[in-house]
Amino acid sequence: MRRSAILASLALLLASSFAPAAASSPAALGPSAPAQIDVSAPSAVLVEASTGQTIFSKNAQEERPPASMTKLMTLHLALNAVAVHRARMTDPVSVSENAYRLGGSQIWLEPGETIAFGQLLRAIAIGSANDACMAIAEHLAGSEGAFVAQMNAEAKRLGMTRTHYANSHGLDQEGHYTTAADMAKLGRAVVNDPGLLALTSQREDRTIRDGKGGHLWLINHNRLLGKVPGIDGLKTGFTSRAGYCLTATAERQGLRLIAVVMGDATSKQRFADTSALLQSGFSNYEAVLLAKSGQSLGTVKVLRGTQVSVPVVVARDVRAVHPRGEKLKVKLQPKLPTELRAPVRRGQAVGEAQIVAGGKQIAAVPLVANECVHRATWVGLFTGLLRSVVRF
Numbered sequence: 266m267r268r269s270a271i272l273a274s275l276a277l278l279l280a281s282s283f284a285p286a287a288a289s290s291p292a293a294l295g296p297s298a299p300a301q302i303d304v305s306a307p308s309a310v311l312v313e314a315s316t317g318q319t320i321f322s323k324n325a326q327e328e329r330p331p332a333s334m335t336k337l338m339t340l341h342l343a344l345n346a347v348a349v350h351r352a353r354m355t356d357p358v359s360v361s362e363n364a365y366r367l368g369g370s371q372i373w374l375e376p377g378e379t380i381a382f383g384q385l386l387r388a389i390a391i392g393s394a395n396d397a398c399m400a401i402a403e404h405l406a407g408s409e410g411a412f413v414a415q416m417n418a419e420a421k422r423l424g425m426t427r428t429h430y431a432n433s434h435g436l437d438q439e440g441h442y443t444t445a446a447d448m449a450k451l452g453r454a455v456v457n458d459p460g461l462l463a464l465t466s467q468r469e470d471r472t473i474r475d476g477k478g479g480h481l482w483l484i485n486h487n488r489l490l491g492k493v494p495g496i497d498g499l500k501t502g503f504t505s506r507a508g509y510c511l512t513a514t515a516e517r518q519g520l521r522l523i524a525v526v527m528g529d530a531t532s533k534q535r536f537a538d539t540s541a542l543l544q545s546g547f548s549n550y551e552a553v554l555l556a557k558s559g560q561s562l563g564t565v566k567v568l569r570g571t572q573v574s575v576p577v578v579v580a581r582d583v584r585a586v587h588p589r590g591e592k593l594k595v596k597l598q599p600k601l602p603t604e605l606r607a608p609v610r611r612g613q614a615v616g617e618a619q620i621v622a623g624g625k626q627i628a629a630v631p632l633v634a635n636e637c638v639h640r641a642t643w644v645g646l647f648t649g650l651l652r653s654v655v656r657f
Contacts, residue, residue, distance in 0.1 A: 304538045306526035310445040311542040313586040314521035316628035325446040332502030335435030344458045354383030364399035371396040390464035392483035398434040437506045445525040452523040465498030509535040520552035552584040555597040562599040570607030570638040578635045595622045609638040
Protein backbone atom coordinates (compact mmCIF):
# COMPACT_ATOMS: atom_id res chain seq x y z
CA MET A 266 0.00 0.00 0.00
CA ARG A 267 2.78 2.44 0.92
CA ARG A 268 4.63 1.89 -2.34
CA SER A 269 1.59 2.18 -4.61
CA ALA A 270 0.30 5.26 -2.81
CA ILE A 271 3.60 7.07 -3.17
CA LEU A 272 3.87 6.23 -6.85
CA ALA A 273 0.31 7.32 -7.49
CA SER A 274 0.86 10.62 -5.74
CA LEU A 275 4.15 11.29 -7.48
CA ALA A 276 2.50 10.64 -10.83
CA LEU A 277 0.36 13.74 -10.28
CA LEU A 278 3.38 16.02 -10.04
CA LEU A 279 4.15 18.06 -13.13
CA ALA A 280 6.66 16.61 -15.57
CA SER A 281 9.80 18.66 -16.07
CA SER A 282 11.22 19.49 -19.50
CA PHE A 283 14.83 20.05 -20.51
CA ALA A 284 16.54 21.08 -23.75
CA PRO A 285 20.26 20.23 -23.71
CA ALA A 286 22.78 22.14 -25.78
CA ALA A 287 25.41 20.52 -27.96
CA ALA A 288 28.34 19.03 -26.08
CA SER A 289 31.33 21.26 -25.31
CA SER A 290 29.62 24.50 -26.39
CA PRO A 291 27.54 27.23 -24.75
CA ALA A 292 23.90 27.49 -25.74
CA ALA A 293 23.08 29.87 -28.57
CA LEU A 294 21.37 32.57 -26.53
CA GLY A 295 22.53 35.55 -28.55
CA PRO A 296 25.69 37.16 -29.92
CA SER A 297 26.98 37.97 -26.45
CA ALA A 298 26.99 34.37 -25.20
CA PRO A 299 30.09 33.90 -23.01
CA ALA A 300 33.26 32.32 -24.33
CA GLN A 301 33.94 28.67 -23.54
CA ILE A 302 34.27 28.29 -19.78
CA ASP A 303 37.47 26.62 -18.65
CA VAL A 304 36.16 23.47 -16.94
CA SER A 305 38.53 20.60 -16.15
CA ALA A 306 35.74 18.10 -15.42
CA PRO A 307 35.22 15.67 -18.33
CA SER A 308 31.45 16.22 -18.09
CA ALA A 309 29.59 19.36 -17.01
CA VAL A 310 26.47 21.43 -17.59
CA LEU A 311 24.96 24.74 -16.46
CA VAL A 312 21.21 25.38 -16.77
CA GLU A 313 18.57 27.86 -15.69
CA ALA A 314 16.32 26.14 -13.17
CA SER A 315 12.76 27.11 -14.09
CA THR A 316 12.94 26.10 -17.77
CA GLY A 317 16.05 23.94 -18.14
CA GLN A 318 17.51 26.41 -20.63
CA THR A 319 21.14 25.39 -21.18
CA ILE A 320 23.90 27.97 -20.81
CA PHE A 321 26.90 25.67 -21.01
CA SER A 322 27.36 21.99 -21.80
CA LYS A 323 30.40 19.72 -22.02
CA ASN A 324 29.85 16.02 -22.71
CA ALA A 325 26.65 16.36 -20.71
CA GLN A 326 25.11 13.20 -22.20
CA GLU A 327 28.04 10.98 -21.22
CA GLU A 328 26.98 8.20 -18.83
CA ARG A 329 28.98 8.18 -15.58
CA PRO A 330 28.66 6.87 -12.02
CA PRO A 331 26.94 9.54 -9.90
CA ALA A 332 28.40 8.49 -6.52
CA SER A 333 26.57 10.21 -3.65
CA MET A 334 24.71 12.57 -5.96
CA THR A 335 22.39 9.53 -6.08
CA LYS A 336 21.13 10.67 -2.69
CA LEU A 337 19.31 13.59 -4.31
CA MET A 338 16.78 11.13 -5.72
CA THR A 339 16.47 9.39 -2.35
CA LEU A 340 15.80 12.73 -0.67
CA HIS A 341 13.38 13.70 -3.44
CA LEU A 342 11.23 10.60 -2.94
CA ALA A 343 11.41 10.86 0.84
CA LEU A 344 10.32 14.50 0.92
CA ASN A 345 7.52 13.82 -1.53
CA ALA A 346 6.35 11.02 0.75
CA VAL A 347 6.14 13.61 3.53
CA ALA A 348 4.34 16.07 1.24
CA VAL A 349 1.60 13.54 0.44
CA HIS A 350 1.33 12.47 4.11
CA ARG A 351 2.77 8.99 3.59
CA ALA A 352 5.51 9.78 6.09
CA ARG A 353 6.21 12.27 8.86
CA MET A 354 9.48 13.74 10.06
CA THR A 355 8.78 12.33 13.52
CA ASP A 356 8.07 8.77 12.34
CA PRO A 357 10.32 6.18 14.02
CA VAL A 358 12.36 4.20 11.49
CA SER A 359 13.64 0.74 12.41
CA VAL A 360 17.24 -0.01 11.39
CA SER A 361 17.92 -3.31 9.62
CA GLU A 362 20.99 -5.50 9.41
CA ASN A 363 21.32 -4.35 5.78
CA ALA A 364 21.70 -0.71 6.81
CA TYR A 365 24.13 -1.64 9.58
CA ARG A 366 26.44 -3.57 7.23
CA LEU A 367 26.38 -1.16 4.28
CA GLY A 368 29.66 0.67 4.90
CA GLY A 369 31.05 3.86 3.41
CA SER A 370 29.89 7.24 4.77
CA GLN A 371 27.55 6.53 7.66
CA ILE A 372 26.16 7.56 11.03
CA TRP A 373 26.85 4.10 12.50
CA LEU A 374 23.29 2.93 12.87
CA GLU A 375 22.79 -0.18 14.96
CA PRO A 376 20.51 -3.05 13.90
CA GLY A 377 17.25 -2.95 15.82
CA GLU A 378 17.46 0.68 16.91
CA THR A 379 14.88 3.27 15.85
CA ILE A 380 15.60 6.79 14.70
CA ALA A 381 13.37 9.62 13.51
CA PHE A 382 12.68 9.92 9.78
CA GLY A 383 13.71 13.61 9.84
CA GLN A 384 17.04 12.83 11.49
CA LEU A 385 17.81 10.34 8.74
CA LEU A 386 17.11 12.98 6.09
CA ARG A 387 19.55 15.38 7.76
CA ALA A 388 22.12 12.59 7.92
CA ILE A 389 21.73 12.03 4.17
CA ALA A 390 21.70 15.68 3.09
CA ILE A 391 24.50 16.88 5.35
CA GLY A 392 26.55 13.81 6.30
CA SER A 393 25.95 11.78 3.10
CA ALA A 394 25.13 8.75 5.23
CA ASN A 395 24.71 5.52 3.26
CA ASP A 396 23.16 3.61 6.14
CA ALA A 397 20.52 6.34 6.51
CA CYS A 398 19.63 5.92 2.81
CA MET A 399 19.11 2.20 3.28
CA ALA A 400 16.95 2.79 6.35
CA ILE A 401 14.79 5.33 4.48
CA ALA A 402 14.46 3.06 1.43
CA GLU A 403 13.36 0.06 3.48
CA HIS A 404 10.98 2.17 5.59
CA LEU A 405 9.21 3.70 2.58
CA ALA A 406 9.12 0.74 0.20
CA GLY A 407 9.68 -2.38 2.30
CA SER A 408 13.00 -3.18 0.65
CA GLU A 409 15.77 -1.29 -1.07
CA GLY A 410 14.99 -3.12 -4.31
CA ALA A 411 11.41 -1.84 -4.29
CA PHE A 412 12.62 1.67 -3.50
CA VAL A 413 15.16 1.57 -6.34
CA ALA A 414 12.31 0.65 -8.67
CA GLN A 415 10.56 3.84 -7.53
CA MET A 416 13.76 5.80 -8.14
CA ASN A 417 13.94 4.54 -11.71
CA ALA A 418 10.25 5.22 -12.29
CA GLU A 419 10.66 8.79 -11.08
CA ALA A 420 13.79 9.25 -13.20
CA LYS A 421 11.77 8.19 -16.23
CA ARG A 422 8.97 10.61 -15.31
CA LEU A 423 11.46 13.46 -15.05
CA GLY A 424 12.87 12.70 -18.49
CA MET A 425 16.18 11.34 -17.19
CA THR A 426 16.54 9.08 -20.22
CA ARG A 427 20.16 8.06 -19.63
CA THR A 428 19.92 7.25 -15.94
CA HIS A 429 19.61 3.91 -14.18
CA TYR A 430 19.76 3.40 -10.44
CA ALA A 431 20.96 0.18 -8.82
CA ASN A 432 20.97 1.42 -5.20
CA SER A 433 19.73 4.26 -3.00
CA HIS A 434 23.10 5.60 -1.82
CA GLY A 435 25.58 5.80 -4.72
CA LEU A 436 28.27 3.27 -3.92
CA ASP A 437 29.74 1.92 -7.16
CA GLN A 438 27.62 -0.87 -8.61
CA GLU A 439 27.14 -2.31 -12.09
CA GLY A 440 24.23 -0.67 -13.87
CA HIS A 441 24.31 2.44 -11.69
CA TYR A 442 24.84 5.52 -13.87
CA THR A 443 23.55 8.92 -14.96
CA THR A 444 24.66 11.97 -16.94
CA ALA A 445 25.33 15.61 -16.11
CA ALA A 446 22.28 16.57 -18.19
CA ASP A 447 20.08 14.14 -16.26
CA MET A 448 21.43 15.36 -12.92
CA ALA A 449 20.46 18.89 -13.96
CA LYS A 450 16.92 17.64 -14.62
CA LEU A 451 16.83 16.11 -11.16
CA GLY A 452 18.25 19.31 -9.70
CA ARG A 453 15.46 21.30 -11.33
CA ALA A 454 12.90 19.03 -9.69
CA VAL A 455 14.37 18.91 -6.19
CA VAL A 456 14.78 22.68 -5.76
CA ASN A 457 10.97 22.76 -5.63
CA ASP A 458 10.70 20.04 -2.96
CA PRO A 459 9.47 21.59 0.31
CA GLY A 460 12.30 21.57 2.82
CA LEU A 461 15.06 20.24 0.59
CA LEU A 462 17.09 23.43 0.22
CA ALA A 463 16.77 23.99 3.96
CA LEU A 464 18.54 20.65 4.40
CA THR A 465 21.21 20.95 1.70
CA SER A 466 22.14 24.51 2.68
CA GLN A 467 23.11 23.48 6.22
CA ARG A 468 26.89 23.53 6.67
CA GLU A 469 26.82 21.30 9.76
CA ASP A 470 24.53 19.42 12.11
CA ARG A 471 24.93 18.32 15.73
CA THR A 472 21.44 16.98 16.43
CA ILE A 473 21.87 13.29 15.52
CA ARG A 474 22.70 10.80 18.27
CA ASP A 475 26.14 9.15 18.28
CA GLY A 476 25.08 5.99 20.13
CA LYS A 477 27.06 6.95 23.22
CA GLY A 478 24.66 9.43 24.76
CA GLY A 479 26.01 12.38 22.75
CA HIS A 480 25.59 13.79 19.26
CA LEU A 481 27.46 13.41 16.00
CA TRP A 482 29.09 16.42 14.38
CA LEU A 483 28.20 16.20 10.69
CA ILE A 484 29.92 18.61 8.30
CA ASN A 485 28.57 19.22 4.80
CA HIS A 486 31.05 18.20 2.09
CA ASN A 487 29.90 21.08 -0.13
CA ARG A 488 32.69 23.58 0.54
CA LEU A 489 31.01 26.23 -1.62
CA LEU A 490 28.35 26.86 1.04
CA GLY A 491 29.05 30.25 2.60
CA LYS A 492 31.69 31.04 -0.03
CA VAL A 493 29.73 31.39 -3.29
CA PRO A 494 26.93 33.98 -2.93
CA GLY A 495 23.45 32.52 -3.20
CA ILE A 496 24.43 28.86 -3.07
CA ASP A 497 22.06 26.61 -1.08
CA GLY A 498 22.72 23.07 -2.33
CA LEU A 499 22.74 20.44 -3.58
CA LYS A 500 24.96 17.31 -3.25
CA THR A 501 28.56 16.23 -3.60
CA GLY A 502 29.75 12.77 -4.59
CA PHE A 503 32.94 10.73 -4.79
CA THR A 504 33.97 7.16 -5.46
CA SER A 505 37.06 5.78 -7.13
CA ARG A 506 35.09 5.10 -10.32
CA ALA A 507 33.04 8.31 -10.34
CA GLY A 508 35.76 10.75 -9.40
CA TYR A 509 34.75 13.99 -7.70
CA CYS A 510 31.25 15.19 -8.56
CA LEU A 511 28.90 17.97 -7.55
CA THR A 512 25.38 19.08 -8.37
CA ALA A 513 25.04 22.65 -7.09
CA THR A 514 22.46 25.41 -7.21
CA ALA A 515 22.50 29.10 -6.42
CA GLU A 516 20.06 31.99 -6.78
CA ARG A 517 20.77 35.67 -7.28
CA GLN A 518 18.30 38.44 -8.17
CA GLY A 519 15.60 36.00 -9.23
CA LEU A 520 17.90 33.87 -11.39
CA ARG A 521 18.44 30.30 -10.16
CA LEU A 522 21.15 28.26 -11.85
CA ILE A 523 22.05 24.60 -11.54
CA ALA A 524 25.60 23.44 -12.25
CA VAL A 525 26.75 19.83 -12.51
CA VAL A 526 30.33 18.58 -12.76
CA MET A 527 31.25 14.89 -12.97
CA GLY A 528 34.56 13.03 -12.94
CA ASP A 529 36.94 15.70 -11.65
CA ALA A 530 40.35 14.44 -10.54
CA THR A 531 40.37 16.28 -7.20
CA SER A 532 37.88 17.80 -4.80
CA LYS A 533 39.52 21.19 -5.29
CA GLN A 534 38.93 20.99 -9.04
CA ARG A 535 35.22 20.15 -8.70
CA PHE A 536 34.66 23.20 -6.51
CA ALA A 537 36.70 25.43 -8.84
CA ASP A 538 34.76 24.16 -11.87
CA THR A 539 31.38 24.63 -10.22
CA SER A 540 32.28 28.10 -9.00
CA ALA A 541 33.46 29.09 -12.49
CA LEU A 542 30.23 27.84 -14.07
CA LEU A 543 27.99 29.67 -11.63
CA GLN A 544 30.03 32.88 -11.74
CA SER A 545 29.99 32.94 -15.55
CA GLY A 546 26.25 32.37 -15.60
CA PHE A 547 25.46 35.12 -13.13
CA SER A 548 27.93 37.56 -14.71
CA ASN A 549 26.72 37.15 -18.30
CA TYR A 550 22.99 36.51 -17.90
CA GLU A 551 19.96 37.82 -16.11
CA ALA A 552 16.54 36.34 -15.43
CA VAL A 553 13.64 37.70 -17.48
CA LEU A 554 10.18 37.01 -16.03
CA LEU A 555 7.99 35.74 -18.87
CA ALA A 556 4.93 34.72 -16.86
CA LYS A 557 3.92 34.76 -13.19
CA SER A 558 2.64 31.73 -11.34
CA GLY A 559 -1.09 31.39 -11.97
CA GLN A 560 -1.05 33.68 -15.01
CA SER A 561 -3.64 32.64 -17.58
CA LEU A 562 -2.40 31.77 -21.06
CA GLY A 563 -5.74 30.84 -22.59
CA THR A 564 -8.70 28.49 -22.28
CA VAL A 565 -9.48 25.06 -23.66
CA LYS A 566 -12.90 23.73 -24.66
CA VAL A 567 -14.20 20.88 -22.45
CA LEU A 568 -16.47 18.21 -23.91
CA ARG A 569 -19.29 16.76 -21.79
CA GLY A 570 -18.28 18.87 -18.80
CA THR A 571 -20.20 20.88 -16.23
CA GLN A 572 -18.71 23.96 -17.90
CA VAL A 573 -17.80 24.55 -21.53
CA SER A 574 -14.14 25.53 -21.05
CA VAL A 575 -11.32 25.60 -18.52
CA PRO A 576 -8.71 28.34 -17.98
CA VAL A 577 -5.09 27.29 -18.42
CA VAL A 578 -2.25 28.80 -16.38
CA VAL A 579 1.45 28.42 -15.68
CA ALA A 580 2.03 26.49 -12.45
CA ARG A 581 4.98 28.60 -11.30
CA ASP A 582 6.95 31.69 -12.32
CA VAL A 583 8.56 31.23 -15.73
CA ARG A 584 11.88 32.90 -16.30
CA ALA A 585 14.28 32.78 -19.21
CA VAL A 586 18.00 33.38 -19.37
CA HIS A 587 18.82 36.54 -21.29
CA PRO A 588 22.29 37.97 -22.07
CA ARG A 589 22.90 41.12 -20.05
CA GLY A 590 22.79 44.35 -22.00
CA GLU A 591 20.96 42.91 -25.00
CA LYS A 592 17.47 43.51 -26.31
CA LEU A 593 15.04 40.83 -25.18
CA LYS A 594 14.68 38.19 -27.93
CA VAL A 595 12.83 35.51 -25.97
CA LYS A 596 9.09 34.88 -26.29
CA LEU A 597 6.57 32.61 -24.60
CA GLN A 598 4.25 30.77 -26.99
CA PRO A 599 1.43 28.60 -25.54
CA LYS A 600 0.65 25.34 -27.32
CA LEU A 601 -2.77 24.03 -26.26
CA PRO A 602 -5.06 21.23 -27.41
CA THR A 603 -8.27 22.24 -29.17
CA GLU A 604 -10.38 20.40 -26.61
CA LEU A 605 -10.38 18.18 -23.53
CA ARG A 606 -12.86 15.58 -22.35
CA ALA A 607 -14.31 15.86 -18.84
CA PRO A 608 -13.43 15.24 -16.10
CA VAL A 609 -10.51 17.68 -15.85
CA ARG A 610 -8.52 17.97 -12.61
CA ARG A 611 -7.24 21.26 -11.25
CA GLY A 612 -3.47 21.15 -11.79
CA GLN A 613 -3.77 18.65 -14.65
CA ALA A 614 -1.09 19.19 -17.31
CA VAL A 615 -2.69 20.74 -20.39
CA GLY A 616 -0.23 21.52 -23.16
CA GLU A 617 2.90 23.58 -22.73
CA ALA A 618 4.35 27.04 -23.14
CA GLN A 619 7.32 27.04 -25.47
CA ILE A 620 10.17 29.45 -24.85
CA VAL A 621 11.35 30.62 -28.24
CA ALA A 622 14.46 32.62 -29.18
CA GLY A 623 15.42 33.46 -32.75
CA GLY A 624 12.52 31.41 -34.03
CA LYS A 625 13.78 28.26 -32.30
CA GLN A 626 12.38 26.54 -29.23
CA ILE A 627 14.99 26.50 -26.46
CA ALA A 628 12.84 25.16 -23.62
CA ALA A 629 9.25 24.47 -22.60
CA VAL A 630 7.22 24.51 -19.39
CA PRO A 631 3.94 22.72 -18.66
CA LEU A 632 0.62 24.53 -18.54
CA VAL A 633 -2.09 23.30 -16.16
CA ALA A 634 -5.84 23.53 -15.75
CA ASN A 635 -6.76 26.15 -13.17
CA GLU A 636 -10.17 24.64 -12.29
CA CYS A 637 -11.86 21.29 -11.87
CA VAL A 638 -14.45 20.42 -14.50
CA HIS A 639 -16.63 17.46 -13.58
CA ARG A 640 -18.27 15.16 -16.08
CA ALA A 641 -21.83 16.28 -16.75
CA THR A 642 -24.71 13.84 -16.35
CA TRP A 643 -27.15 13.26 -19.20
CA VAL A 644 -29.72 15.27 -17.24
CA GLY A 645 -27.24 18.10 -16.87
CA LEU A 646 -26.36 18.05 -20.54
CA PHE A 647 -30.06 18.08 -21.51
CA THR A 648 -30.79 20.94 -19.08
CA GLY A 649 -27.90 22.97 -20.47
CA LEU A 650 -29.11 22.37 -24.01
CA LEU A 651 -32.66 23.33 -23.06
CA ARG A 652 -31.46 26.57 -21.43
CA SER A 653 -29.48 27.52 -24.53
CA VAL A 654 -32.56 26.93 -26.71
CA VAL A 655 -34.75 29.03 -24.39
CA ARG A 656 -32.21 31.88 -24.40
CA PHE A 657 -32.12 31.68 -28.19
